[in-house]
Amino acid sequence: MVSVGIIGATGYAGMELVRLLTCHPGVRLAALSSVSFEGKAISEVYPGLAKLCDMKLANEDEVIAASDVVFASLPHGLSEEIAEKCVDAGKVFVDLGADFRLYDEADYKNWYGLDYKKPELHKKAVYGLPELYRERIKTADIIGNPGCYPTSIALGLAPAIKNKVISLEGIVIDSKSGVTGAGRSPTQNTHFPEANESLSAYKAGCHRHTPEIEQTVSELASEKVSVTFVPHLLPINRGIESTIYCRLTEGIGLDEVHKHYVEFYHGERFVRVMPQGSYAEIRNVRCSNFCDISLHVDARTHTLIISSVIDNVVKGAAGQAIQNMNIRFGLDEAAGLLVPPAII
Amino acid sequence: MVSVGIIGATGYAGMELVRLLTCHPGVRLAALSSVSFEGKAISEVYPGLAKLCDMKLANEDEVIAASDVVFASLPHGLSEEIAEKCVDAGKVFVDLGADFRLYDEADYKNWYGLDYKKPELHKKAVYGLPELYRERIKTADIIGNPGCYPTSIALGLAPAIKNKVISLEGIVIDSKSGVTGAGRSPTQNTHFPEANESLSAYKAGCHRHTPEIEQTVSELASEKVSVTFVPHLLPINRGIESTIYCRLTEGIGLDEVHKHYVEFYHGERFVRVMPQGSYAEIRNVRCSNFCDISLHVDARTHTLIISSVIDNVVKGAAGQAIQNMNIRFGLDEAAGLLVPPAII
Amino acid sequence: MVSVGIIGATGYAGMELVRLLTCHPGVRLAALSSVSFEGKAISEVYPGLAKLCDMKLANEDEVIAASDVVFASLPHGLSEEIAEKCVDAGKVFVDLGADFRLYDEADYKNWYGLDYKKPELHKKAVYGLPELYRERIKTADIIGNPGCYPTSIALGLAPAIKNKVISLEGIVIDSKSGVTGAGRSPTQNTHFPEANESLSAYKAGCHRHTPEIEQTVSELASEKVSVTFVPHLLPINRGIESTIYCRLTEGIGLDEVHKHYVEFYHGERFVRVMPQGSYAEIRNVRCSNFCDISLHVDARTHTLIISSVIDNVVKGAAGQAIQNMNIRFGLDEAAGLLVPPAII
Amino acid sequence: MVSVGIIGATGYAGMELVRLLTCHPGVRLAALSSVSFEGKAISEVYPGLAKLCDMKLANEDEVIAASDVVFASLPHGLSEEIAEKCVDAGKVFVDLGADFRLYDEADYKNWYGLDYKKPELHKKAVYGLPELYRERIKTADIIGNPGCYPTSIALGLAPAIKNKVISLEGIVIDSKSGVTGAGRSPTQNTHFPEANESLSAYKAGCHRHTPEIEQTVSELASEKVSVTFVPHLLPINRGIESTIYCRLTEGIGLDEVHKHYVEFYHGERFVRVMPQGSYAEIRNVRCSNFCDISLHVDARTHTLIISSVIDNVVKGAAGQAIQNMNIRFGLDEAAGLLVPPAII
Helix, strand or coil: CEEEEEECCCCHHHHHHHHHHCCCCCEEEEEEECCCCCCCEHHHHCHHHCCCCCCEEECHHHHHHHCCEEEECCCCCCHHHHHHHHHHHCCEEEECCCCCCCCCHHHHHHHHCCCCCCHHHHCCEEECCHHHHHHHHCCCCEEECCCHHHHHHHHHHHHHHHCCCECCCCEEEEEEECHHHHCCCCCCCCEHHHHCCCCEECCCCCCCCHHHHHHHHHHHHCCCCCEEEEEEECCCCCCEEEEEEEEECCCCCHHHHHHHHHHHCCCCCCEEECCCCCCCEHHHCCCCCCEEEEEEEEHHHCEEEEEEEECCCHHHHHHHHHHHHHHHCCCCCCCCCCCCCCCC | CEEEEEECCCCHHHHHHHHHHCCCCCEEEEEEECCCCCCCEHHHHCHHHCCCCCCEEECHHHHHHHCCEEEECCCCCCHHHHHHHHHHHCCEEEECCCCCCCCCHHHHHHHHCCCCCCHHHHHCEEECCHHHHHHHHCCCCEEECCCHHHHHHHHHHHHHHHCCCECCCCCEEEEEECHHHHCCCCCCCCEHHHHCCCCEECCCCCCCCHHHHHHHHHHHHCCCCCCEEEEEECCCCCCEEEEEEEEECCCCCHHHHHHHHHHHCCCCCCEEECCCCCCCEHHHCCCCCCEEEEEEEECCCCEEEEEEEECCCHHHHHHHHHHHHHHHCCCCCCCCCCCCCCCC | CEEEEEECCCCHHHHHHHHHHCCCCCEEEEEEECCCCCCCEHHHHCHHHCCCCCCEEECHHHHHHHCCEEEECCCCCCHHHHHHHHHHCCCEEEECCCCCCCCCHHHHHHHHCCCCCCHHHHHCEEECCHHHHHHHHCCCCEEECCCHHHHHHHHHHHHHHHCCCECCCCCEEEEEECHHHHCCCCCCCCEHHHHCCCCEECCCCCCCCHHHHHHHHHHHHCCCCCCEEEEEECCCCCCEEEEEEEEECCCCCHHHHHHHHHHHCCCCCCEEECCCCCCCEHHHCCCCCCEEEEEEEECCCCEEEEEEEECCCHHHHHHHHHHHHHHHCCCCCCCCCCCCCCCC | CEEEEEECCCCHHHHHHHHHHCCCCCEEEEEEECCCCCCCEHHHHCHHHCCCCCCEEECHHHHHHHCCEEEECCCCCCHHHHHHHHHHCCCEEEECCCCCCCCCHHHHHHHHCCCCCCHHHHHCEEECCHHHHHHHHCCCCEEECCCHHHHHHHHHHHHHHHCCCECCCCEEEEEEECHHHHCCCCCCCCEHHHHCCCCEECCCCCCCCHHHHHHHHHHHHCCCCCEEEEEEECCCCCCEEEEEEEEECCCCCHHHHHHHHHHHCCCCCCEEECCCCCCCEHHHCCCCCCEEEEEEEECCCCEEEEEEEECCCHHHHHHHHHHHHHHHCCCCCCCCCCCCCCCC
């Protein structure tokens, strides 16, 4: 049994970790912490967890001491210190925040406005997208769990880039995310009457997930790639749909592209390439760790259109973090994660 | 391993059975049937099930032959014939439809407009509400799985009636159900733009779940009780909230009532009596087999107000059916059902 | 042209006043105020008003000075002072808050925890429910605009009480309100992911609209009546549905009740008694000043079931306030208010 | 007073015409027709229209005879015959369907699979996008009212193309539409539990609005332009958001682009160019005839990002049709259309 701790357990990603881990056959929830609710039971904060997890919320040091693996879900800038404590204590650290996702400190500084305070730690960190970097994850001490948008986008683009069926110029990504992506703190934009029955773009061309997307795409392409990325706030609870537009390489058609995707994801437990003619739908992955990808070609404009959907809280956060833990600890990669989607 | 078959697997309750049973440690999905989609894979009908269940849809006889227990989720009037085949073949039959819920044929005739074609079968049938009738279920050949509204209402009322803290006169039940309760077939009322952002009562005082509610309440009270029941169509996917209004017996207060409820449900895995001052919320039971009950007293009018919430597709249908199967086959009653709610 | 001012113009009711008044043929928007946004244009706070109303937000004294009639939409406890200034300046005051709704100071103190600081003002105030108190409104200096729940309930109950077809004992009111009813300030309960796809009761038996409901019902009945009132938070933007349960007087049937309602509301512009067999639906009154009422009888339990729907922001707040102003200033009562519902 | 008739009055666009026209000061609703509901009152089909419009549904010939202008909202392929009758009778015909939108018969044949049966009629028809083609509309006998997606897109792109600040190559349009866009007939995709809490692309690169978009863009550019267009089904009732991605001409920045947009739409009543830094939001145009456009630049990739929002039922259908009628009949172009948005 792996002993698991969660720092920041009362945010949405933290709570979802609790939710999923209560059904995981190979782990024991050892300790939870929350700065805001220390001393309370997590089921007082989330009554939906009553009878399933009534653990008291402790502090971060207690969590580290009690755990083999520590998940943290915190605002950026707070994870390095925890990572260091974990490394020093010989614990594996999985960061659901942004602090260990970017290999290049310049990117972090540029997009998050902070320096790396402990640069040596970042050498021990790997970017934890299992379908692309499974080998690295197996031995990592620190795992930077990918952002929600980047997960849907990297999985959507990887086979096309690896197989060189698209141009690396002019990739356009139009993403739509449910409101849980904005976190648990109430704001005017996420106030029910203002988010409901609406939709708008935000942070067009300037969202912090951009460098993370480009890091993966560039590594896949073995050259520096820039993309245009625009997220939108979608009035649903969970789910991301990313529609990705790429210029097809001359002479390539849908059949060939589709074949590459099927092969690329052959054997993957959590990526489903849809049959030609079908569309990826958020409801088909809701509450699950799946990423569904559908492929479409606009032959008139030589454009490959990729629709990639995930549940932002599962494959885009807590589920993927558990998948990373499973890999790192030699458990079945799908342990605790084969919960079917809540299709309705 | 119990071999399980599902007749009517492509309706919402049937699909939810598949969804839940794929994670059940003690069963094997043996066969599925669907009149509308025979020959297709269920994952063609529900692409969200791809990689989890890609079984072909067979016919009803194949299902019965392959299974130890047969679940059927069909319109009323179709289950007797299947029940007979099951009984003859020595299979346990769990009916998610209405045909085996009412002990009194007159009620069935009165509210459903049909006679019992095989009255002898009904003597073998029990009403499968585990928290009230666990013992009977253990040996039943035919289990009439309760309706969604009646489940929320019977669990909400049982401790009050058993402990005689309320009057049996003038019980009023105002229920609200998500749209999955209306089934999978599109209609004008359930067309997104007409159901969304609205709410209305329907079948006020004449819904077919009324005799089922009264059957349980009367048995609990050991006398014939009539109730006023009005359901409402609520623009959400899943969930029922029933607010139940009862006159408190003279001299009884909230503390005493609350204590009765806590005691009555002591040891139950799926009923959670909320702390005083809290309210049952649909989101706390979404996608789970829980029933949350909160209790409130309007001292000015001597009224006990009970709010009871369930997920209509789980505790109100597929989850409860599995709970019944677990009891009947001597499995852990909660096996496959401890999936936490999708709180967000 | 009547000059109109709005104090508290950036709350939802204030904004809706602006929205409706921009189309009113008989008024001129003279001034708006907001403590939070003074100095900004209202279209900076609500970009949806751009090109329709770009007025600057002033302070409350400027509003009073510029207007013949002043609407205020403020938290309780703040209106008496404004009312006094208006009366002193010879302006009509319409209070959308709670301070002038209760005739009995004891009720106000009991439910709102405050004394009347200026009791003499309350003698000049009338409760502004036009369909019941049109004559009083015509000459009032201060109009207490009814609460949203009480509007739906009083209109739903009035004909039954006036015609003595129901018992005054044991009236149960189960109301459901869209989230705009909770106002514009973000809270945890109204955070999109927590309100969406859920429903729960709140303030069961202790909501502050209770004394207001009882005041009207008691006046209609000419005796003191108590009711049980439970509101619910409904995951839609606008709209209230109140289902009201009353014991029918012996010998009375649906036909007779329906006839009384049709007669009682004969000639009313904003109340629509639905044909027998139809149900009131929130979508049919959305964004409009209508109150739709449907009537149903459960003969088994001798219960009259009244379903009454309004848009909480229009008939339950801004629209009714304008209706009151129209009456008070001798305009066509429906001026500016015949905007059809947004049915889809 | 202009006498107005509506053929296909019970579809969503037809109903919305009724809704808006009941408040239009310069017209008289003369007759309505519906094949499905002939003989019924429209308020029986839409109870929300009771007391506002209780007209009987007649047949199409009665509508033409009674009207100066005839609106038709029908499936494609049915309008030519009606148009001919109108022209012969000297009535103006506004077609909300697709039959008179494309100037090139080859496009119509290619995308709709039908020939023009009466090609001479199409010479009398103009494409009725007022902001671009106001002059032509003033004298047209037949007005092809634009599709919903094309309206949002053409208005979003026009200033950029006219001012040559973008490349005509590689324009990508990602649109999201509320479910009313799919019409009133229930389908599996628009069944509440399947559309709600989800999102998916559909008809990627092959939606019938593509040639209409390209027709306008090509005319604006004075050369043949192809675009990539992918619509998505958005779980809200009303509204379209189109995010349009274009390569900026070398040396052009946001300030300059924004200035062009402000100038281009100077004096327009229904187009609002948002201040820099703001985002167009569907809620700000809901139930109104406005088109809000926000502009953003991703300098890293030299991409202009245009977000354009409309209400698909108003500016995308009924409202624009009325705007066209106003222009054609010399009424104030905004008559009956200055209904503010339902922001909440």
